[in-house]
Amino acid sequence: MISVEQLCVQVGGFALRDISISVPTGSYAVLMGRTGSGKTTLLEAICGLRRVLSGRVVLNGIDVTTLPPAARDVGFVPQDGALFQHLTVRRHLEFALEVRRWSRDRMARRVEELAGWLGLGPLMDRLPQGLSGGETQRVALGRALSFQPRFLCLDEPLSALDDASRAEICAVLETVCEHSGVTVLHITHNLAEADRLADNLLTLKNGHIESIDSQT
Amino acid sequence: MSRDPMETVAGASIESTARRSRQSDTRFYVCLGILGGSYLLLLVATLVADLFYTSPGHLWRALQSSEIRYAIRLSLISCTLTTLLSLWVAVPIGYLMARVRFPGQRLVDAIFDIPIVLPPLVIGLSLLILFQTAPGQALQRVFPVTYAIPSVVLAQFMVACAFAVRTMRATFDQISPRHEQVALTLGCTRSQAFWMVVLPEARRGVLTAATLAWARALGEFGPILVFSGATRLRTEVLSTTVFLELSVGNLEAAVAVSLLMVAAAVVVLLLIRTKGSESSFNRPV
Numbered sequence: 001m002i003s004v005e006q007l008c009v010q011v012g013g014f015a016l017r018d019i020s021i022s023v024p025t026g027s028y029a030v031l032m033g034r035t036g037s038g039k040t041t042l043l044e045a046i047c048g049l050r051r052v053l054s055g056r057v058v059l060n061g062i063d064v065t066t067l068p069p070a071a072r073d074v075g076f077v078p079q080d081g082a083l084f085q086h087l088t089v090r091r092h093l094e095f096a097l098e099v100r101r102w103s104r105d106r107m108a109r110r111v112e113e114l115a116g117w118l119g120l121g122p123l124m125d126r127l128p129q130g131l132s133g134g135e136t137q138r139v140a141l142g143r144a145l146s147f148q149p150r151f152l153c154l155d156e157p158l159s160a161l162d163d164a165s166r167a168e169i170c171a172v173l174e175t176v177c178e179h180s181g182v183t184v185l186h187i188t189h190n191l192a193e194a195d196r197l198a199d200n201l202l203t204l205k206n207g208h209i210e211s212i213d214s215q216t
Numbered sequence: 217m218s219r220d221p222m223e224t225v226a227g228a229s230i231e232s233t234a235r236r237s238r239q240s241d242t243r244f245y246v247c248l249g250i251l252g253g254s255y256l257l258l259l260v261a262t263l264v265a266d267l268f269y270t271s272p273g274h275l276w277r278a279l280q281s282s283e284i285r286y287a288i289r290l291s292l293i294s295c296t297l298t299t300l301l302s303l304w305v306a307v308p309i310g311y312l313m314a315r316v317r318f319p320g321q322r323l324v325d326a327i328f329d330i331p332i333v334l335p336p337l338v339i340g341l342s343l344l345i346l347f348q349t350a351p352g353q354a355l356q357r358v359f360p361v362t363y364a365i366p367s368v369v370l371a372q373f374m375v376a377c378a379f380a381v382r383t384m385r386a387t388f389d390q391i392s393p394r395h396e397q398v399a400l401t402l403g404c405t406r407s408q409a410f411w412m413v414v415l416p417e418a419r420r421g422v423l424t425a426a427t428l429a430w431a432r433a434l435g436e437f438g439p440i441l442v443f444s445g446a447t448r449l450r451t452e453v454l455s456t457t458v459f460l461e462l463s464v465g466n467l468e469a470a471v472a473v474s475l476l477m478v479a480a481a482v483v484v485l486l487l488i489r490t491k492g493s494e495s496s497f498n499r500p501v
Contacts, residue, residue, distance in 0.1 A: 044397075047397075047401050048400070048401070049397045049400070049401070068400065068405075069397070069400040069401045070400055070401070070402075070403045070404060070405065072401070074401060075401065076397070076398060076401040078394050078397075078398060080394070082392065082394040082395050082397075082398045084395060084399075084413050084416075084417065085417050086416040086417055086419070095399075095402055095412075096402035096403050099402060099403040099404055099408060099412075100403055143398075143402065144401070144402075146402075147402065147403060
């Protein structure tokens with residue numbers, strides 16, 4: 001479960017105050033809100049990329065508020081994918097596994113599994129420069145899921161995609177969540193996307209969570 | 217069917233505007249071409265004049281001189297050492313200045329630029345004074361610097377490093393911090409994120425900083441003259457060779473050595489343009 005309790009985060013002149021949300025284990029939560037409402041800041045705080053002034057981030061019952069990002073078990077997909085320009089698709093999928101010193105065999109099996117889920121087989125030796133927007137997001141998703149995190153934070157991963165690519169990635173997300181059982185918090189502006197994917201729909205407005213709709 | 221008179225007038229007006237626009241564009245590019253071309257002409261003219269002033273014989277004789285061969289050797293070694301030292305310092309400084317915000321950062325940033333704006337002779341003089349202080353003299357009793365080979369490297373380093381720092385700062389500024397953040401969520405420590413993600417992505421900037429530092433070191437003269445002296449077969453590098461040959465009236469040898477330096481500079485600049493063309497060197501900080 002992702003649980004955020006009365007979280008306060010300050011970024012320059014902008015502040016998130018007393019934010020509390022809860023995403024049940026294994027569910028897919030979609031967070032909506034206007035541009036500049038603080039959605040990305042909240043996501044970054046959960047990932048450990050923003051210093052928290054007060055409040056707590058609790059993941060599966062463990063208070064991770066002061067833990068570094070590496071210790072949180074959270075996969076992160078930023079808006080533009082942020083692929084590493086010097087690494088091939090295969091090396092992206094291997095990156096977190098190398099950091100964790102997985103064996104060659106185990107790593108190869110995991111990479112093949114991810115490539116299958118995400119349809120990355122023909123792209124494995126390509127560099128990011130040659131990838132389309134949809135392909136970039138699939139690689140970013142594969143990289144974030146590679147180390148089998150229990151939580152996945154997606155920051156508008158589909159916003160820059162055309163309708164066909166968007167539908168394709170939505171299908172990929174559904175498949176991946178079904179296979180991995182990961183708990184997802186997904187930011188989007190797109191209501192259709194939210195309707196398709198969300199178990200829980202959260203809305204962030206004026207620095208506060210104003211409404212929470214449960215669809216299931 | 218006859219054309220509407222209003223349509224004809226509008227058509228003539230569009231054509232006239234288009235003609236005026238084309239003429240203006242042509243004049244604009246001609247003016248730019250003349251202004252830029254005059255500087256290009258001056259540069260090429262000086263090189264051509266040098267080339268016509270010397271001959272393969274002069275160049276051959278210069279290369280036969282043991283003093284000049286020593287200067288070439290010392291230049292190559294000192295410039296390479298300076299480049300390595302500059303990168304060793306410029307990469308961490310550039311990264312810190314691009315990523316960390318701290319009180320007095322503007323002042324520190326300005327201090328790093330001092331060697332770029334200071335007259336070269338002043339840098340040499342300042343180094344000389346520094347090594348005359350008590351700590352400087354204590355160091356020199358163990359490790360002689362002034363008027364010895366280490367002083368050549370240190371004098372070159374003072375200026376070359378400032379250019380390397382500027383280049384690395386601009387390079388790291390242009391690499392999105394998002395990449396490091398993603399690496400952190402993937403399990404990296406800060407140090408791993410730097411070595412595995414940031415530095416490989418900055419490789420073109422590192423190459424540019426290295427070539428720039430090497431070229432600056434090769435051309436350095438003022439600080440070396442003051443801090444290292446111009447002793448033949450001791451602290452003589454190519455730039456001091458030109459000065460020494462000129463001072464004894466051997467203009468042919470001075471020009472021959474100058475052309476060697478021009479050739480080295482052209483090779484380095486071509487390397488920058490080809491290998492580092494996509495890096496941040498030419499972009500504003």
